[in-house]
Amino acid sequence: MDKIILKGWTTSGLTSMDQMFARSGSRLLEVDLSGWNTRSLSSGQAAFPATLSVLHLGKDTRLDPSYFADEPSKGGAVESAGFTGHWIRSDGKWETETDDELGTDNEQLADLTNLRRFKGGTFGWQQFVEVSFEKNAPTGVEVSGDPVKVREVGFDASALKVVVPAPMFNAKNYRCSGWNTLANGLGAGYVQGSTITGLTRGTKMPLYAQWRSSSVPHTPVEPLPIRYKVRYVANAPTGLVATGSVPDDQFEVSPPFKGVNLLHYSHKVTASLYQVEGYRFVGWDLRADGGGASYQPGEEVLLMPGVTILYARWARSTTPISPLPVQYRVRYVANEPAGLSATGSVADDVFQVDPPFKGVDLLRRERATVENRYQVVGYRFAGWNSRADGTGASYIPGARLSLMPGVTTLYAQWAKPSSPVEPLPVEYRVRYVANEPAGLSATGSVADDVFRVDPPYKGSDLVNRARKVSGNSYVLDGYRFTGWNTKADGKGVSYRPGVEASLMPGVTTLYAQWAKVVAPSAPSIPAKPSPSVPSAASSASPLPRMAGDNGGLAKTGASIATMLFMSILLLVSASLLLLGRRNRSSNGRSNLVKR
Known part of the structure; x- marks a missing residue:
């Protein structure tokens, strides 16, 4: 894992970040803490690994130089990886300076986060690209002028541009007609004012002056195809020999072409056919020690004209790929009043989360606080607190505590029995x-x-x-x-x-x-059953469908025609009943008259 995003999480109750992200063997490159409030942290010793190169910080994220496991170096491994060793904000409006009075680069970044006006931002190790302009003098010709290196720095090297300057060299009876990536002029060509883009972090590209005789008319030369070669090296562990072979991957780009089309040409990495007893192949790398860019078979690598070497990387077959368990530790400190000593002890509460797990499973892990076993003569235990002075979050034994990976420290609080403390x-x-x-x-x-x-x-x-x-x-x-x-x-x-x-x-x-x-x-339409006995309803003409009528009712299954028929039948029955009552009433009155 080279990146972890925690911006959606808060740090309520968190008091320590000791080695939180710098576990043994960590190669973490980027951490997003833009939603974190670290004002209440009491310790964060070596929280970030030495490999960390990008930090996303929020307005309440406060840093201390002790949070960093190592200072980014000037030169050495950092330089070879394409960094200058300075921190820079993503907008380029702030960067650390080489000034002993301002402190180290980590100290300058930490000081910035503790300013009242600090609003957060994304900070990374400053990246660089470098283009050098070489004399490349014709045989037997003396060229005056000094070689020039143009170095551009910024947050993201892919956004950097190098503008080709005017020729700075002179030679008798010769003129500099431009620049080329190859000394023999068969590479990518550039002229004054050309813009070189698409460079990757740490690129150091030489451009060679191209010379034309001033006394001989210039005859244009048809450019030759540009060749690329990817060489795959077994790179077996020390003392071991790999079997099998992986042939070089060769191809070429034929003219016409532009210089920019030849830089960082995309090509898919081939699979490995090497084998080392007791080891398994884990990918290719631009560096034999695994410190360069890594590629898996089938991924695309960006190539420069000429030869690019990829080294096989190996891991012991017994080495599991699955992540290691993540450990949590709650440390209970006696925190005796000044000049006193506590007796008894409270063991650290240690537990771990075993893989497989999701990132969300590791954050805000809940754990009940333990009972106190410390004793101080003349004092009574008044609970646990996330800060020694009692100004942090308070917990009674058994209360649930939200934990982050790493160490969380709780401090015993004490009160004299003679002076009752209001809970x-x-x-x-x-x-x-x-x-x-x-x-x-x-x-x-x-x-x-x-x-x-x-x-x-x-x-x-x-x-x-x-x-x-x-x-x-x-x-x-x-x-x-x-x-x-x-x-x-x-x-x-x-x-x-x-x-x-x-x-x-x-x-x-x-x-x-x-x-x-x-x-x-769509609801299914039940089939309308055929009546076994003809009736008036069955012989009647079917009622016309209305818009949206699906021919049946989803719940009862009765058709609209059947329901209308039953309604008419009830009305007719009611009318006949009412007519019968009227006739009986009329007959009764007639009988009375006759009598």
Whole structure:
């Protein structure tokens, strides 16, 4: 892993970043902390590995020089990798300076983040490209003038441009007609004012002066094809011999062409046919020690005219590719009052998360704080705190603590029995995480639900505190929200909005759960059964269909015609019944008259 993005996470309760990203063997290149507030950190010793070259920082991200495992060097490995050893902001408006009074490069970057006006930004090791202009004197001809090197620096080398200057050399009876990537003039050609672009970090490209006799009319020469060769070297581990072979990959670009078309020509890397007993092939690299650009078979490599060498990289067959377990450690410090010593001990609480895991599984890991075993004569234990002076986050034993990978330190707090200490309010926080499927991003937000229990209280008042779960405001195209869960993978306790959750003091994280929205299929039209006995309804002309009528009702299966027929039949029956009653009433009155 060479990049980790943590901008969506906060650092509430985090007190230490000691070696957080600089685990043994780490080759991490880029870290995004743009959403982090590191103001409350008490320690971050060697948090970043020596390989780190890009940092994304937020307005509340504060750095200290001790956070860096190493200072970017001037020259050496850093230079060979295409860096100058200075930090630069992505907009180019700030960079570290070579001035002992301003401190080292890491100290200058840390000082910048601690200014009140600091607004965050992206910072990286300054990259460079270099083009040198060589005399390339004709045989027996003396050329005056000194070779020139043009060096351009910036945040991203691919955006740098080198403009070819006017010829700076002179020779009797000769004139400089331009420049070429090859001394014999058969490479890519450039003239004064040409712009060289597309250079990669650390490129050092020589251009050779091309000379024409002033007394001989110039005869244009048809350019020859430009040849490229990729040589694959076995690069077996020391003392071992590789078997098999990988032939050179050769091709050429025929004229007509422009100089820019010849630089960084794209070509796919071939597969390895080498074998080393006890080792497995893990890819190709531009450097034998693995410190250059790495390529897998089938990936495209950018080539310069001439020969490019790729070295096979090997790993022992027993070496697993899967990531190592990630360890968490909660350190409990006695933190005795000045001049006193505590007895007893509290062991570090150490646990780990074994692969496979997702990045989200490693952040904000919850753990209950342990009971205190320290004793100080004349004092009573008053809880744990994330800072020694008690101004950080407070925790009673058993309260849940949100952890980041690495070491988190909690300090015992002490009070004299004779001077009772008013207990602090106990805070609860429910954090709602969007938990989008991989590769997707949700819109909207759900605010943390924060409340507290004020003293006086009993211990039983703080455990399993009931709180209604909030509704969802996240939106994810193509998905519907199905509820909240205490685990990102949905294997924890599930809650619907409005349902009461039982909370412990500290932070409880609930993860949104999603289901894909499936487009409804068109309802099937049931076949209309043929009546076994002819009736008036069956002999009647069918009713005309209305717009949108599908010939049936989805739930009952009865046709509209059948329903209308039954309605008419009921009306006729009711009319006959009413007519019969009227006749009986009329006959009754007639009988009375006769009598």
